[in-house]
Amino acid sequence: MLGKDPPTTSSLNLITSDPSDIAVEPGDITDGLGINRKMSDVVESLDTRELDMGDGEETDNDPTTIGDSRIGFSAVYHTVGFKESEARVYLPTVSITAKILEVERFNTAQDRFNITAQRSVNKSQPAVFKIELRHGEFSWVVKRKEKHFMDLHRELVRYKMFMRVPLPSRSHTTRRRTMKTSEARQMPELPRGGDELAQDEQVYSRRKQLEDYLNKLLRMAMYRKYYHTMEFIDVSQMSFIHDLGPKGLEGMIHKRSGGHRIPGLNCCGHSEVCYRWSKRWLVVKDSFLFYMKPDSGAISFVLLLDKEFSVKMDSKDTETKYGVRIDSLSRCLVLKLNSYRHARWWGQAIEDFVRKHGRAFLRDHRFGSFAQEEQNIPLKFFLILRKRVSVGSVRSLQTGVGELRGNTRFWHGKDYCNFVYKDWIQLEKPFDDFIDRYTTPRMPWHDISSVVHGKAARDMARHFIQRWNFCKIMKPKYHSLSYPYLLPKSHSSASELRYQVPDCVPTRVQVLRSAADWSAGIKYHEESIHNAYLQTIARSKHFIYIENQFFISCSDNKMVYNKIGEALIERILRAHKEGKKFRVYVVTPLLPGFEGDITTGGGNALQAVMHFNYRTMIRGEYSIISQLKKEMDELQWMNYISFCGLRTHAELEGCLVTELIYVHSKMLIADDNTVIIGSANINDRSMLGKRDSEVAVIIEDSETVTAVMDGHEYQAGRYALALRLECFRYTHVFRCLPSSLVRNMSELESYQTNPGLAQSDPGKAQEELRRIRGFLVQFPLDFLSEQNLMPSVGTKEGMVPTEIWT
Structure with a gap:
């Protein structure tokens, strides 16, 4: 599961006769495939009815899945770049549906975050559509404006046009092969509209139009798996892994460097020379949050919930415009969003989700422990007490070491020890004796251990994960992707034991x-x-x-x-x-x-x-x-x-x-x-x-x-x-x-x-x-x-x- 695979990047190398064909100027805006937006004139004139949409709803075949409707936990350590066609996101054989719950319109910018505010018809404030999505056991809510739908549609049109070009690229060829062309279907058209919805009838009609458009789009595997679609509905390769718990807020953010609780390593100030901003995909789960690098899909930080967890959104706390600050015992993490509304929505959504699903980690616990008491945990003890050393066969241990074959010894080389008489020496020769086994008895050993299951076992793993991840931050030799960040499993699935030690109490x-x-x-x-x-x-x-x-x-x-x-x-x-x-x-x-x-x-x-x-x-x-x-x-x-x-x-x-x-x-x-x-x-x-x-x-x-x-x-x-x-x-x-x-x-x-x-x-x-x-x-x-x-x-x-x- 933690094999040393080479890091996977998500860059798409386009082979052209002139490298300048894909160069991007600093002022240009590029899409997920590196195509210059100066092609927009061609794209806008393209008739969407000419686009092939496949043969109905398609499903994904994922070798890391469990059964027909679950993604195995090992998928956490097999991520790829977000734009790669191999990215495994959705549950196989399970559809995804969307429903627009309400349309938010407010008098002023401040009213947007006041739940009790009276909605009004104000053409100066664009409508915000609150969309509930469902995919198997998972449900979540996103908020999008009219212009977000228009941007998505434009990207999909451009993507389809791009896929019709037979570029000599392996990844591009793979994408083209996965397209179903046996039956041409129309791409769902986005009805013309705008942010100015004056009447309730217009609001309801537009709401229904966008809902139908999104559902049709999500039924088409080619577009459902496209990077911009996944970003639009806030999903990633980590969204639907059963053992990670319910789906929380996700999305692209900019995070500020630093903030770790590293002894003796503190920044001299808070000016911009002391930190940098990086683009990351943030994922919020029931007991932790983490962010990933979009280009490789690698997890680059994990923050576990604890009793000091808090979310602040004021500029004096975040020290940045449109910021969200997340504090815990292990880090002060600062995020930067696109707008005031966006920052407030993210901060409130993170806090609401954590308070609902992760409240067990936010409280003070008995003895000052990081973990709470867990009930009905199957448990068994193991006691080691050997009065004398029994003689066993090395063959029964299946060592495969030729010179150790025989029935005369059980404890070989350094295993036969008496550390009060003599400490270990020459550890590079593990099979050589270092004490005389004919005059010095081996020191017997008495020990007690215990096995726990369920939530207590996951609390134990949580401690190990916190230590592992901190060591990865501290030690430069562990920065390689060969030593991945570890994620804790959710307590919501802790009772689903695949194995239990017999005779537990x-x-x-x-x-x-x-x-x-x-x-x-x-x-x-x-x-x-x-x-x-x-x-x-x-x-x-x-x-x-x-x-x-x-x-x-x-x-x-x-x-x-x-x-x-x-x-x-x-x-x-x-x-x-x-x-x-x-x-x-x-x-x-x-x-x-x-x-x-x-x-x-x-x-x-x-x-x-x-x-x-x-x-x-x-x-x-x-x-x-x-x-x-x-x-x-x-x-x-x-x-x-x-x-x-x-x-x-x-x-x-x-x-x-x-x-x-x-x-x-x-x-x-x-x-x-x-x-x-x-x-x-x-x-x-x-x-x-x-x-x-x-x-x-x-x-x-x-x-x-x-x-x-x-x-x-x-x-x-x-x-x-x-x-x-x-x-x-x-x-x-x-x-x-x-x-x-x-x-x-x-x-x-x-x-x-x-x-x-x-x-x-x-x-x-x-x-x-x-x-x-x-x-x-x-x-x-x-x-x-x-x-x-x-x-x-x-x-x-x-x-x-x-x-x-x-």
């Missing part, structure tokens, strides 16, 4: 994110994931279960600024004062995922992350446990919060080995009815919104099942309960690290000299291991508690800002 879902100007090009940063964590913790009644790759928070607001640790403290202290049972379970990796030999204290990066993890849990006066100890007895905090990790064991080449299970999941479960799953770690980088870009979903169950909570019957959420149940004695055997028996470097050296049962008594070690159930182990809170884990000043890790580790 209906839930209420809201998409959350961390985004800022540098990552998404938005005016204000968003930290809805952080807000959701805080509010979910505060509203919880029975327990909080957290799994996260990092656990870095604090309550001093000096080096760490996210409030998750503080929220946990406040919730536990509230339960303590009320005398109610409440539990917090935190599962995090026993060691951070950085290279370092833990038997010697670990590397500088590993120690730095350990420092902030322990600073959050127990070390320092602002840690969670230290804050709880101030309000309760010394060990009473254990009744409220537990810190744990995951560990497993197996045999490697006949020897007992153990390894921590790396917890990579980022999840919170509250009261078996609310779940947050995403990419955000518990640290400032992920939570504050201004730094790393993250995405998550908060899931609230719609269906409940009977469970037990605090010894009483409880209606738990079906999804949250199943996820928690899926998620729920090593020191004596392996002498493994980290361990609370080791509080400083001297104790670490002594600890390492004493072998565990795995070396001294393998038989007894096996007996002890048979008593182990599951993988959960207590987090060693006292490990290296007497040691300063921050990197030394002279090291490269010590020279980087502290924010790198938080």
Whole structure:
């Protein structure tokens, strides 16, 4: 769908004996085919009855269509120039009809935009015909004057004359071949008339004449597909794509350059030397608007609707005559129209359409998120937890790599890794081992993910699209058409699921994110994931279960600024004062995922992350446990919060080995009815919104099942309960690290000299291991508690800002 096709232009190269035959002077007006308007004398004398109009109504055959009456979404990425005969615009086998709803006549120019104004007969003000068009499921309204009909008719006459000339051009030949000549038909004549309609009878008669003329014209494929006809009725290749939603306003405009929310890149002024005007085709949809280059059909900008969306039409706001200004969190877009009436019509039409179809994107949402809550979203979780590596056949993976054939390995080359023992090297050799697989166990992995459908999935895609499009604006290497702008699908068709993952549960879902100007090009940063964590913790009644790759928070607001640790403290202290049972379970990796030999204290990066993890849990006066100890007895905090990790064991080449299970999941479960799953770690980088870009979903169950909570019957959420149940004695055997028996470097050296049962008594070690159930182990809170884990000043890790580790 996103193949690197060469850009398609729409210029029609006419081959003539003299290039000057098609030259256009600056003062001349040219039509869509580059024909000089000085031919008008010949055109006016042409009898339209001589024009062949084909064999009745024709339909278009479009290979990108779905069924008989829909255009597939892939057509978005197969556009051509607007004047190309290959442009696919209309629905196949579907007619298009027009109806003139009313004729607008006003006393003054200002009355044109006053809905309550009394229409009058005023010959100085030309009539404006309000035309409703229908094409399949789509309907829209355009406004045209008498002179617009006359201009269209003149262009069609010229076009027919031009098509009768056998020019040696491939595109011209293609156009001529598509013309049906088996039966000559008359081109519908445009009855003579004028803007001066004095009587109601004249208005009605002219209205009927123009309506009949337009309907006859639209029944003829040759003229319906002509560029000027499509511009007259405001349609393009993007108009009738079902997944893009209802058809909104379209038309040719001039847009001003600049206005993007790019940090550090602001124009020095507002004079004309600071910007340029470009001709573009603007398309308004239910949740976004975009414009295209007419010559190539390529999308050149996409603006998503958001809560800051607004339309202004005053000259002081637009800083241009006949302008419309569109503001959002991502851009200030200024358009220039042909007249005051045209500008007011465009501005009001855009605002009315957006308020009607896109109001869900214009409101403030819970947690400050860009997306609203969506109901009845099918959802399913996926849990990865491998206790040991199973041996599989490479042939079953169908790798097709000859030297890997065999039944002895499942994890090949760099896939067999233990990044705490050694980080990846020589990535250009992916199939070469970089650690000894016979002595070093592969680190097992624990992760949680979730699949969402429908509107929530489209909200998720919307975040990705915003980031992709902003990256395309920022990075010059992505300016090529090989990296197209992406368009979001409409929520109106989100329930039409072509596939649904089996065994899903209906839930209420809201998409959350961390985004800022540098990552998404938005005016204000968003930290809805952080807000959701805080509010979910505060509203919880029975327990909080957290799994996260990092656990870095604090309550001093000096080096760490996210409030998750503080929220946990406040919730536990509230339960303590009320005398109610409440539990917090935190599962995090026993060691951070950085290279370092833990038997010697670990590397500088590993120690730095350990420092902030322990600073959050127990070390320092602002840690969670230290804050709880101030309000309760010394060990009473254990009744409220537990810190744990995951560990497993197996045999490697006949020897007992153990390894921590790396917890990579980022999840919170509250009261078996609310779940947050995403990419955000518990640290400032992920939570504050201004730094790393993250995405998550908060899931609230719609269906409940009977469970037990605090010894009483409880209606738990079906999804949250199943996820928690899926998620729920090593020191004596392996002498493994980290361990609370080791509080400083001297104790670490002594600890390492004493072998565990795995070396001294393998038989007894096996007996002890048979008593182990599951993988959960207590987090060693006292490990290296007497040691300063921050990197030394002279090291490269010590020279980087502290924010790198938080």
